Structures are given as structure tokens and as C-alpha cells.
Amino acid sequence: MRRVCAALCARCLQLAFLLTGICAQSQHRPSFTCGGNLTGESGIIGSQGYPGVYPPNTKCVWRITVPEGKVAVLSFRFLDLENDSLCRYDYVDVYSGHVNGQRLGRFCGTFKPGALVSTGNKMTLQMVSDANTAGSGFLSVFSAAQPHERGEQYCGGRLDKPSGTFTTPNWPDRDYPAGVTCSWHIVAPKNQIIEVKFEKFDVERDNYCRYDHVSIFNGAEINDAKKIGKYCGDSPPAPVLSEGNQLVIQFLSDLSLTADGFIGHYKFRPKKFSITTTPPPTTTQPATSRPIPLKHSVALCRQKCKRRGTLESNFCSSNFAITGTVISAVPRGGSVSATVSIINVYKEGNLAIQQAGKTMSTKILILCKKCPFVRRGLNYIFMGHVDQDGRGTVGPQHFVLAFKSKNQKALGTLKNKRC
Incomplete structure (x- = not known):
């Protein structure tokens, strides 16, 4: 804990010195513009007009270049963008490199990620805003670091050997530090896929993995549409197989509690390789394996679409029960x-x-598009089953009902029901 505090204090001092230098030169608060090229050992980047409200309908790109032989490290000091569970409207993208680089993350709302580290000496930030809600934007600091100095606060990188290991910072000597983001980009030959197994796993436990967590994505970037799973708690997730030859593993810790961390292993497999897994019963989030296409017969979707039973009769036979807005x-x-x-x-x-700020969301596959029929923007009660990827599935035999305030009392009673 003392090391974490020392590291955070050092970062705060660095920011103070940077701000002092800028203010001494200009005699007033620094002025931030839309995009630009930044070079050197360190610097500050702010959204256009920060700390005022950023303008609508803009796209700003900042390109960072630190000295050759070093890596770029970016830390957000302030973040206030329109909040959305999928960051579809106003957001900041961070990429390793300047052209066609790996995306290290997309951020919105007010939750600040940990330190982001490029694989080389170049990094790109891109901020996009739409026509509607805005906030105060962001303030970030970049600095240069030696690749071998990344052990304490920095981690991640590209992994392209046939097999290898990845761990949280400080493993196995002590807990991982607070406020870090690690992204491992695993790349196999085009005719192979990737298998990932966790040997030991201990990440701060939360029912929705909102704080410290590990997320795994198919492909070469952090993209919620390609997320395989999100994990926390103290039980290793089941083995995971990629769909293609690339996989991204992201670990994030916030600024509060920490834990032992994890050690994971990966290896390349032929595309025809398959695996069967059983999720550990105590894992906080679902252990997932390679996505398995859902096969449902035409006969299922030809059934007459008629809701059967009641809230009470369907509750225990369902894997999940939620209310939500489509x-x-x-x-x-x-x-x-x-x-x-x-x-x-x-x-x-x-x-x-999934959690973004205070907003939670989930994916639900409706097996037959006309049964039950749901409309965007409306509220529903969903009861159904969960597939191997942790995704909800709803068929004609499951229970879906337009959600009204009068349903809350009955649902509250069911929440405490033993099945």
C-alpha cells in the first residue's frame, strides 16, 4: 500500500510541475484546443475548452510521440463525458501507435481508467462528441517510460509466441496496485485460435464486477460487441477459446481495494480444436468458453406466440429475471x-x-424475432436462460412482459423467494 501511495504522489507531483510550468509561461490557465501533435518526455492533454463544456459535433485527434526506445503512458486526471453503457455518443478512444494501432480502450461517463501504456513510442487519443448532452470533457497527462520499468504500475503488451504467461503487476509477491489498466493483445497465425487458462485468480469481488475486473474480447481491440466475458472474484474462470486468431485481455483496478491478482497462460491451437468446460460454482461472474452458436429449430418459432404462466410460476424455472429498457x-x-x-x-x-458509471446493461438474444416482440425504448420484464457466454436467451416458452410500476411489489417479493 505504501508503494501505491508513493507512486500516486509522484504522479501528482509530476502533474503539479507540468501545470506550474505552463502557468508560469502563459500567466493564465492553459488553453486546450481540438487535437494536435505532442512530443517529448511528458505533457498535458485536455478536451477543447476544458474545464468548460466541450463543444458538440466535434472529432479531435491528439498524436503523442515520446523518445525512441520508450513507451507512452497516459493517465486521466479528470473525465466527464456523456454517460452511456456502450459509450456510443460522446467518448474518448485511446490507441497504441498513430496509424492502425490497437485500441487500448473507449471511455465515457466519469469513471477514470488506470494508466494506459502503448506498445511503442507513439499513442493516439481521439475524442468524439454528438449533438446532445455534454460535460466538462477530460484532462490527462502523458509521460515516457522505459519498457523494463513497467512492472510496478504498467503491464500488458503484444504476445505472439506459440505459448506464454501473463500476470498482474507485483505477482506473486504482493497485491496488484490500485489504479492500473493492463491490455494484452495476443496474436496467433491466421489458421489458428487462442486458448486462455487462468491458473490462479483473485480479483476484488463484486456481484457485477464493477470495480476490479478482467475482460476478454475477440479480435484486436476492446469492443463490447466482441466481449467474451467479464470476470472477478476468487475462482479461476473456465478456459476460453477465441473465435479467430486475435484476442485482447484487459485487466482494470480502481483506486480502492486490491487483491492477490492472477496468473494466466495462453497457447495457440488449430482452428478445429474444441473444448468442453463446466463453470466453477463459486465464480462471481460466469466462466465462459468459446461461443457456441445457438441452434433452434424452425418449429420453435412457428409456435403460437402466447405468454404462459405468471411472474411467480416462471421465476424459479428461469436462470435470470430482470427489468430493463431495450x-x-x-x-x-x-x-x-x-x-x-x-x-x-x-x-x-x-x-x-456490464457496468459503465452507474449504468448497467446486458445482452439478450431473442431466439424468434417475432416472439416475444420487443420494441426499442420500451421497458420489459425479462425471464429466460443464460448461454455459455453469459448472454441471456429468450424463446417463445420464456416469460417477457411490458414492465409497469404495479409489477414492482410482486418482483420485490420474488427476489427474496427460495427456489
Whole structure:
């Protein structure tokens, strides 16, 4: 803990010196413009007009270059952008490199990520705003670091050998530090996939993994649409297989509690390789394996669409029970993939729930797009099953009902029901 405090104090002093230098030169608060090229050992980047409200309908790009042989490290000191569970409206993207680099993360709302580290001496920030809600923007500090100095606060990088190991900072000597973000980009040959296993796992426990957590994504960037799973707690997730030849593993710790951390291993496998896993019963979030396509017969979708039973009769037979607002509903063949902003959770099961600021959301696959029929912007009660990826699935046999305030009392009673 003493080391963490010392590191944070050192960062605060660095920011103070930077701000003092700028103020001494200009005799007034620094003025931040839309984008630019920044070079050197360190510097400050702020959104256009910070700390005033950033303008609407803008796209600003900042390109950072630190000296050759070093890596760029970025820390957000302040973040206040329009909040959305998927960061679709106003957001900041951070990339390793200047052109076609790996995306290290997309951020919105007010939750500040830990330190972000490029794989080389270049990094890019891009801020996009739409026509509506705005905030005060962001203030960040970048600095140069030697690659071998990354052990205490910095971690991650590109992994392209046939097998390897990745760990949280300080493993196994002491707890991982607070306020870090690690992103490992694993790249296999094009005809292979990637298997990931965790040998030891201990990350701050929370029912929704809102604080410290590990997220795994198919592909080369951090993208919620390609998220395989989100994990925390003290039980190792089940082995994970990628869909293609690239995978991103992101670890994030906030500025409060820490834990032992983890050690994980990866190896490349032929594309035809398959694996069967059983989720550990005590894992906080669902252990997931390679996504398995849901196969439902045409006969299922030809059933007459008629809701059966009541809230009470369906509660115990369902894996999950939530109320939420449908914020997107995208047809995929004969099914619909819906993103639901959660109002309340009455039965979680292994449902994967994502957190952005104070907003929680989840993915639900409606097996037959006309049964039950849901509309974007409306509130519903969803009861159904959960697939191996932690995604909710709803078929004609499950229970979906338009949510009204009069339902709250009955749902509150069911929440405490033993099944």
C-alpha cells in the first residue's frame, strides 16, 4: 500500500510541475484546443475548452510521440463525458501507435481508467462528441517510460509466441496496485485460435464486477460487441477459446481495494480444436468458453406466440429475471440481438452484466424475432436462460412482459423467494 501511495504522489507531483510550468509561461490557465501533435518526455492533454463544456459535433485527434526506445503512458486526471453503457455518443478512444494501432480502450461517463501504456513510442487519443448532452470533457497527462520499468504500475503488451504467461503487476509477491489498466493483445497465425487458462485468480469481488475486473474480447481491440466475458472474484474462470486468431485481455483496478491478482497462460491451437468446460460454482461472474452458436429449430418459432404462466410460476424455472429498457434491437437472421439497460435485477444467475458509471446493461438474444416482440425504448420484464457466454436467451416458452410500476411489489417479493 505504501508503494501505491508513493507512486500516486509522484504522479501528482509530476502533474503539479507540468501545470506550474505552463502557468508560469502563459500567466493564465492553459488553453486546450481540438487535437494536435505532442512530443517529448511528458505533457498535458485536455478536451477543447476544458474545464468548460466541450463543444458538440466535434472529432479531435491528439498524436503523442515520446523518445525512441520508450513507451507512452497516459493517465486521466479528470473525465466527464456523456454517460452511456456502450459509450456510443460522446467518448474518448485511446490507441497504441498513430496509424492502425490497437485500441487500448473507449471511455465515457466519469469513471477514470488506470494508466494506459502503448506498445511503442507513439499513442493516439481521439475524442468524439454528438449533438446532445455534454460535460466538462477530460484532462490527462502523458509521460515516457522505459519498457523494463513497467512492472510496478504498467503491464500488458503484444504476445505472439506459440505459448506464454501473463500476470498482474507485483505477482506473486504482493497485491496488484490500485489504479492500473493492463491490455494484452495476443496474436496467433491466421489458421489458428487462442486458448486462455487462468491458473490462479483473485480479483476484488463484486456481484457485477464493477470495480476490479478482467475482460476478454475477440479480435484486436476492446469492443463490447466482441466481449467474451467479464470476470472477478476468487475462482479461476473456465478456459476460453477465441473465435479467430486475435484476442485482447484487459485487466482494470480502481483506486480502492486490491487483491492477490492472477496468473494466466495462453497457447495457440488449430482452428478445429474444441473444448468442453463446466463453470466453477463459486465464480462471481460466469466462466465462459468459446461461443457456441445457438441452434433452434424452425418449429420453435412457428409456435403460437402466447405468454404462459405468471411472474411467480416462471421465476424459479428461469436462470435470470430482470427489468430493463431495450436500447437496441438488431435482427440477425431469424433472431434479434437486444441490448438492455437494466432497471433492476431480481435474479442474476450467470447473466453477464456490464457496468459503465452507474449504468448497467446486458445482452439478450431473442431466439424468434417475432416472439416475444420487443420494441426499442420500451421497458420489459425479462425471464429466460443464460448461454455459455453469459448472454441471456429468450424463446417463445420464456416469460417477457411490458414492465409497469404495479409489477414492482410482486418482483420485490420474488427476489427474496427460495427456489
